[in-house]
Amino acid sequence: xxxxxxxxxxxxxxxxxxxxxxxxxxxxxxxxxxxxxxxxxxxxxxxxxxxxxxxxxxxxxxxxxxxxxxxxxxxxxxxxxxxxxxxxxxxxxxxxxxxxxxxxxxxxxxxxxxxxxxxxxxxxxxxxxxxxxxxxxxxxxxxxxxxxxxxxxxxxxxxxxxxxxxxxxxxxxxxxxxxxxxxxxxxxxxxxxxxxxxxxxxxxxxxxxxxxxxxxxxxxxxxxxxxxxxxxxxxxxxxxxxxxxxxxxxxxxxxxxxxxxxxxxxxxxxxxxxxxxxxxxxxxxxxxxxxxxxxxxxxxxxxxxxxxxxxxxxxxxxxxxxxxxxxxxxxxxxxxxxxxxxxxxxxxxxxxxxxxxxxxxxxxxxxxxxxxxxxxxxxxxxxxxxxxxxxxxxxxxxxxxxxxxxxxx
Numbered sequence: 001x002x003x004x005x006x007x008x009x010x011x012x013x014x015x016x017x018x019x020x021x022x023x024x025x026x027x028x029x030x031x032x033x034x035x036x037x038x039x040x041x042x043x044x045x046x047x048x049x050x051x052x053x054x055x056x057x058x059x060x061x062x063x064x065x066x067x068x069x070x071x072x073x074x075x076x077x078x079x080x081x082x083x084x085x086x087x088x089x090x091x092x093x094x095x096x097x098x099x100x101x102x103x104x105x106x107x108x109x110x111x112x113x114x115x116x117x118x119x120x121x122x123x124x125x126x127x128x129x130x131x132x133x134x135x136x137x138x139x140x141x142x143x144x145x146x147x148x149x150x151x152x153x154x155x156x157x158x159x160x161x162x163x164x165x166x167x168x169x170x171x172x173x174x175x176x177x178x179x180x181x182x183x184x185x186x187x188x189x190x191x192x193x194x195x196x197x198x199x200x201x202x203x204x205x206x207x208x209x210x211x212x213x214x215x216x217x218x219x220x221x222x223x224x225x226x227x228x229x230x231x232x233x234x235x236x237x238x239x240x241x242x243x244x245x246x247x248x249x250x251x252x253x254x255x256x257x258x259x260x261x262x263x264x265x266x267x268x269x270x271x272x273x274x275x276x277x278x279x280x281x282x283x284x285x286x287x288x289x290x291x292x293x294x295x296x297x298x299x300x301x302x303x304x305x306x307x308x309x310x311x312x313x314x315x316x317x318x319x320x321x322x323x324x325x326x327x328x329x330x331x332x333x334x335x336x337x338x339x340x341x342x343x344x345x346x347x348x349x350x351x352x353x354x355x356x357x358x359x360x361x362x363x364x365x366x367x368x369x370x371x372x373x374x375x376x377x378x379x380x381x382x383x384x385x386x387x388x389x390x391x392x393x394x395x396x397x398x399x400x401x402x403x404x405x406x407x408x409x
Contacts, residue, residue, distance in 0.1 A: 011045060017052075028052050066156060073115060073147070074108040076156075080147040088257050090219070090243035095143045097246070102127060102140050112151055117161045120144070124169050134170060141166040182359035182390075183352065187345055188212060194327045201323050203284075207303050207316075209277040211350065214268050215357030215375055218350040219243050222311045223256065225300040229278060234270040238376065242295055244312055254310050256296040263378040278302070317349045324348070355386065362390035 004012045007019045007026070016029050026048040028040040040055065042048035066075070077099055084092060099108070107115070107123045127137050141162065148160040183191070195201045195208055211221060219241030228237045243257045259265055270278075281302065285291075291304035303311050324345040335342035348356075354375075361371055372383040 007045060017048065030055065070111055072108065073110055073112050074104055076112050076151055077108065077143065077147045080150050089255055090245045090257050093245040098136070098139050099143055102132065103144065113157055115161050117165065120162045120165045121168065124165060137169065138166060182356040183348060186343060188356060190343055191324065191327065191345055195323060204319055206277040206281040210274055211353045212357060213271045213274040215354050217241060217354060218313045218316060219257065222301070222303055222313065224302045225298065226302055227300060231275065234275065236268040236270055238268060239265045242310065254295045256298055264376045266373060266376050268374055313350065320349060358386045359390045362387040363394060
């Protein structure tokens, strides 16, 4: 173990500190954010330590590089996201993930003052070329644009190079590129029938019936508690969700999250099939055990994993994939033997099921405000887009019915 260095008064010197023998002045040597060696001088140790503290604070805040426009985009983003105290933990975690996954090792390494409009545009197109969907790029833009805007307001750069870029990307890529399409009614029925008849997957049936019959987000579903069910009034109370997020860039944990907007707090009417699914699940758990997890003080969650704890959204999506792949393999063989065209299931996830519920709802309801309320859409435009997609299919079916009418011509 190396011996601690001391000054002439016997005080232990920190890393980077030393005292000159010829005049007794103190020196602190450090490396600045640009990688250059710097030296600070002082007449006594107390003065030197004050200068060190100011330097450390400036380096933590990045003031020197930031103010001169020499900071990287990575640094400015980290500074921006640190100021977002009002973000929900899962939203902040999602933004952090998207930035780290798509930006940090590419555009993020450039100095923010050197990034131009065309750089951002080329960068977004490169993400599309790599297979990333436009809606995911929109999330990247959601964090990049305010990051640049903060730099503009701080006087570090004059203009926001991401202004109007996303509008052009969406225009050139097509409005509906990357949209999540709903399952058809035949596909929905085939999936649920296969789960019901499968000894391997049947334990998933109550959960899938609730998903298809409520349009809940997956976080809302895994956060449902028995006390959120009102059998007397045939309704389901939605006022929270459970999210699985990375905490402090380390391990992932379950946490309770409240809705971003008032629209997220709602009551969903309970269909007969959904009520029966809850009752069936309760009967099974009376024999096998209930969910024992406690998340941020909440307990009594309805759905559980095989260990009696919280369901991981990723596990649910993996189960969906295993099921539709097994179904498709069997359906191809059955169709070949029967000499018919197979009814295959596309790739889909929990969110596609939510989209499917909304589509079925739109096919049978014309009041957009009712649909918006049940779905918990904060923006009516989201409801309108799904309604337009659903009614487009209905228009084609109506014309076909009209065409098939023998008395039409």
